Amino acid sequence: MTHNIPAGPELLTPAADSTVPTGDLVMSWSPVTQTIKGAAVTIVSYQLIVEIDETRPHVMGKLGLSMYLPASVTSIALPKGFLEPGTSYKWEVLAIEESGNQTLSTGEFKTE
Helix, strand or coil: CCCCCECCCCEEECCCCEEECCCCCEEEECCCCEECCCCECCEEEEEEEEEECCCCCCCCCCCEEEEEEECCCCEEECCCCCCCCCCEEEEEEEEEECCCCEEEEEEEEEEC
16 A cells, blocks of 8 residues: 555546537546655556436436456547536546556536
8 A cells, every 4th residue: 555646637628618519429537547645656547437426216326337447548539418508517537556456537418
């Protein structure tokens, strides 16, 4: 067990509190290369979570997606048809370092 806590990824797109079209949205973030104290860190993967910011009847939890991505991936297009018009979303990216420590960054956006 280490105390190498990665810095949180900088969320790039969509911009915080922006309104985006429902098609062809690319989620992106900056690569994490340092700990919260500025030391070098080795990231082994990122986890992307995108959720509708509301509870839906007959759905356990929130409607959304979660995926683990290799450390070399810092952007990904959402599947076509995933985003609903006029809907608020929250998203998170977790940076996971080689001993399992992780830090997340969160953002919000809406669709047209």
